[in-house]
Amino acid sequence: MKSSDDGSLAISLRGVSKNYGDLQALKDVSFDIHKGEFFGLLGPNGAGKSTLISAIAGLLKVNGGSISILGSDVEKDYRQARMNLGVVPQEIVMDPFFTVRETLVFQSGYFGIRNNDQWINELLDQLGLSDKADSNMRKLSGGMKRRVLIAQALVHKPQVLVLDEPTAGVDVELRQSMWRFVRRLHNEGHTIVLTTHYLEEAEELCDRIAIIDKGQLLALETKEDLLARGLGSKLLVRATHPIETIPLEYQDRVARLEGNEVELTIRRDSDSVMEILDRLRAASISIDYVSVLSDSLEDVFVRMTGAQQGGQS
Numbered sequence: 444m445k446s447s448d449d450g451s452l453a454i455s456l457r458g459v460s461k462n463y464g465d466l467q468a469l470k471d472v473s474f475d476i477h478k479g480e481f482f483g484l485l486g487p488n489g490a491g492k493s494t495l496i497s498a499i500a501g502l503l504k505v506n507g508g509s510i511s512i513l514g515s516d517v518e519k520d521y522r523q524a525r526m527n528l529g530v531v532p533q534e535i536v537m538d539p540f541f542t543v544r545e546t547l548v549f550q551s552g553y554f555g556i557r558n559n560d561q562w563i564n565e566l567l568d569q570l571g572l573s574d575k576a577d578s579n580m581r582k583l584s585g586g587m588k589r590r591v592l593i594a595q596a597l598v599h600k601p602q603v604l605v606l607d608e609p610t611a612g613v614d615v616e617l618r619q620s621m622w623r624f625v626r627r628l629h630n631e632g633h634t635i636v637l638t639t640h641y642l643e644e645a646e647e648l649c650d651r652i653a654i655i656d657k658g659q660l661l662a663l664e665t666k667e668d669l670l671a672r673g674l675g676s677k678l679l680v681r682a683t684h685p686i687e688t689i690p691l692e693y694q695d696r697v698a699r700l701e702g703n704e705v706e707l708t709i710r711r712d713s714d715s716v717m718e719i720l721d722r723l724r725a726a727s728i729s730i731d732y733v734s735v736l737s738d739s740l741e742d743v744f745v746r747m748t749g750a751q752q753g754g755q756s
Contacts, residue, residue, distance in 0.1 A: 453478045453603045453634035458508035461494055468494040470658040481635045483649035487748050491658040492638050496607055500530045512603055529596030533608040535588045539581035543572055543591055547598050554599040566594040569624050586617040605636045646740040656748045670738055677706045681732035690726045
């Protein structure tokens with residue numbers, strides 16, 4: 444693991460711990476996010492993701508460890524650390540009486556930036572908000588408010604952007620246009636950190652992924668390594684007749700059994716598909732069709748955390 448003063452690091456966490464009374468929300472979490480990465484941070488409800496993001500943003504004081512953003516410590520050099528970082532929060536919290544433009548001008552002033560109209564106009568245009576610039580926040584749809592949150596996070600031109608469930612409650616059209624803009628930012632060199640309960644988004648977008656649960660880091664790997672680490676696939680077998688019994692040694696492998704189809708969980712690094720098929724034929728199962736179904740990121744996530752999808756936040 445690279446040192447926290449490495450110039451290639453966007454975010455560096457070293458031994459980060461946070462307690463709420465007897466509850467330990469984060470337990471000695473250490474990892475690095477490199478400049479220019481599209482990084483996924485995944486975990487079930489209560490895993491510690493929101494606590495970790497709040498700590499990265501400097502919104503809470505940790506009990507142990509250190510965090511730096513582009514080399515600036517979030518506590519010792521908090522002004523520069525916050526200038527380096529933009530955060531799109533999960534919750535929509537805004538002044539309902541400000542217009543969209545006023546919201547962005549006010550946010551610019553928070554960072555000491557004046558005469559920011561050109562960049563604000565570009566953000567409004569790129570996020571499809573130009574025709575809403577003079578509308579009060581309370582009149583916007585939930586999806587439009589999320590776009591404003593992204594513009595707010597980018598108004599001071601940070602190099603690191605954290606997206607905390609950015610597409611929650613957003614319709615398909617808004618989601619697609621939002622990702623087009625985020626991809627553009629990434630292509631221009633921005634570091635993107637994403638938490639999402641839509642795991643297909645993380646699988647499509649992220650270069651590396653960290654999975655945390657119960658405040659601890661379970662995995663930190665490239666997406667490809669995570670999917671190929673031997674956690675399993677499924678063997679789909681379709682018979683010419685309804686399948687009633689499965690050989691005893693494979694009964695604990697049954698993921699689905701419906702009519703003449705069965706899905707068996709297999710380990711790609713150790714199981715012999717041909718041997719399994721031979722054993723099924725020996726049990727009088729006449730096989731008509733076979734396919735190996737590769738794990739998705741959701742499959743890996745569920746196996747590692749025991750969380751059923753839809754329970755993330």
